[in-house]
Amino acid sequence: MITRFPRSVMIALVCLLGGGTARADYALNLTQGVTSISREAYRLHMLALWVCVVIAIIVFGAMAWSMYHHRKSRGAVAATFHDNTKVEIVWSILPFLVLVGLAIPATTALIAMHDTSNADLTIKITGQQWSWRYDYLKEDIGFVSNLDEKSAAAAKLGSGVDPRSVEHYLLNVDKPVVVPVGKKVRFLLNASDVIHSWWLPDLGFKKDAIPGFVNEIWARIEKPGTYRGQCTELCGVGHGFMPIVLIAMSEPDYQAWLAGQRAAAAKAKAGADRVWTREELLSKGAEVYTKTCAACHLPGGEGIPGTFKALKGSPVVKGPLAEHIDRVMNGKPGTAMPPFAAQLDDADIAAVITHERNAWGNNMGDLVQPAQIKAARK
């Protein structure tokens, strides 16, 4: 790795000198993005940057000049002036005018961002430790978007997997959120446990997802494509591992995707109404556990003493079933254990509880059916 390094730095420096158009793997500058908001942000960013560069050249230039010419070693004799009201007034007012020049475009951009009226569709986004849930209001579709399994497996201490071999390492999810291009999409943001923040640089904003609040923001994406971002508010141990992937597609493709989602939802519902076998429950349960629970309780169920309770040999897991179901569905207030009732469906909850009661030597031997969870929801 060390040997790669000088070459990459060279390339980066060349890009820097060659201006913003040259692009390597590693960007240097803000993206222009694919919405009017992101372009405004980019323009404002570049304007402010150039203003700063010009001021820097003037101020540092004056400094360098006097450091060279007014040196004692060159025989400079110090003047004695220590005030000049005129100059001082000028250099207070000029920067003020520059600031007004920056504030005007910033104000118009800000006003445009706040206009969430006349949206074509609305997606509710819920941040939760550590994944994003997307609900398409009016469409009756909703799903949780987790870090993809390849990244998750590589991003473990001592995993032995080279992140460079994983495509879109840490920036890939199992189920991306999908939107149509050219439509005004309104996003409603909310969180179920702690504060998260939803950021897609190409859309030009991030917005916090806060428990008990609903935040609004909008985007009209101009170009079909896959856009990637991350959570940007510290939300616990999984904070670096809850990326955002959004796919923008043409309206017909989007409609086809919607139809597919509806069919899948119907199938999942049917699954929840039948009786599952032990094998089905255990394999589904292990899958849900790895995705949803293992970040805190660890893959071996041993937890982290003092912070995350161990499930291996836990009194709740080895205790009465009703209590175990209650803990998973409703969480434990005042601790890091969130309620999962809204995040997981009946089959997922049934399966993961079955898994926990039978893994790591817990050997309780009992099975939980989706119907029991459905009943517990009432």
Next chain:
Amino acid sequence: MTEIALPQHHEHEHPSGITRWLFTTNHKDIGTLYLLFAVSMLFIGGSFAMVVRLELFQPGLQFVSPHFFNQMTTMHALVMIFGAVMPAFVGLANWMIPMMIGAPDMALPRLNNWSFWLLPFAFTLLLSTLFMPGGAPSGGWTMYPPLVLQTGMAFPFLIFAVHLMGISSVMGAINVITTVFNMRAPGMTYHKLPLFVWTWVVTAFLLIAAMPVLAGAVTMLLTDKYFGTSFFNAAGGGDPVMFQHVFWFFGHPEVYIMILPAFGIVSQIVPTFARKPLFGYTSMIYAVASIAFLSFIVWAHHMFTVGMPLAGELFFMYSTVLIAVPTGVKVFNWVATMWRGSMSFETPMLWALCFIILFSIGGFSGLMLGLAPADFQYQDTYFVVAHFHYVLVTGAVFAIIAGVYFWLPKWTGRMYDERLGKLHFWLSTISVNLLFFPQHFLGLAGMPRRIPDYAVQYAEWNMLSSIGAFLFGASQLIFVYVVVRAMSGHGEKATDQVWEGARGLEWTLSSPPPYHSFNEPPKVP
């Protein structure tokens, strides 16, 4: 006993050994204690940062778990802010203010002792959490609920430590104000006060106004966690965003608490080595005062993304960018002080000049961050990390180091080794830019802050940044060597004047100065 009877031996009456330091009420001893405490915290907090940079050296998790990583970032910030930078400034104030205003000591010596001795206890509490089950606090130094309420056993220790630090700061501030208001030598009018004293008086008022707000906020966290209140709990009718408002109402003045005394130090050093009086003395004071005032009405620029109403975002954007005006005035004044001076470049001057340039770079990125529509992109990325390290490391810390080189000969009576000082300077300056400049690019390219692992396109800048960090950390060992050498009486003897261009009462005292600075009020020129 006999010594007390002999007034001419006044200077030797203090006890020696450990009790001298435990019970001391002398401003120089307490100043020394503060500075030694600060430098040890600098190394402890610095070692946490090394862990962070080590993990970020390459993509993938190699050394620490995300949980420990979060503990390191949180503890790094708390230790550096409350343990290194703030105590260092109080240490400099203790040493220099009585000597600069012609006083024998600080006005409230016992309070002074107490405000220092709270700190080792506060930090013992805080650092002990590293060894507890569940580890140290890991919710960020900003302590946002609900996340911070998920902290385990460390939580009450964190809150109590913050309380102790706050009490210590407020007592230190009261002492500075009382001293400057009451103990000035005859003729030392407010128009003659050295800028270091002026900036410290303003800082002291900021401390008294801001620290109790922090204490209130963390107390509400405590009752939310243990006593069933719901100040910040949405489910109980509370408001998690309110914590952020209260925290940043403290937090923004806090960043100025860490930079105004730095402005003061630089305003002492630049005229000395330009051999020319400070340009715009009065406008410097007005600039500091208006920065202090503005710092109370800009707080929500840290929270542009929480979803404020349009009018709120506009107000905080305008007030924030307005701070650039008085900040600009200060920089212009320093440059005008150098203009047509007769400059020489001893080590303190090098640090001060570097401060002016690099702090300005931090100010520029601050201006960019203040523009709300652009901040929606920058917020909580490495761009912000670059910004606050330029203002805090190459700003506050560089100014502290400049001040130590500047005053060390006065304190110890020994010149430090100029060659080592310059080596320390150049190594630090090169490595600190290697460390923090690439973080601007990382943030713009999309890397969030506070993450233990990152996508591979961020690999090269992170590696460069980590290399810079290791070099910067190692360079500080030179500083320790230089200071220890002078403290242990090695090196050339310093004159009373020390620097050719030095002006002010402190330079009329012997080097090292007598135990009680001015027993007779000096004549103010």
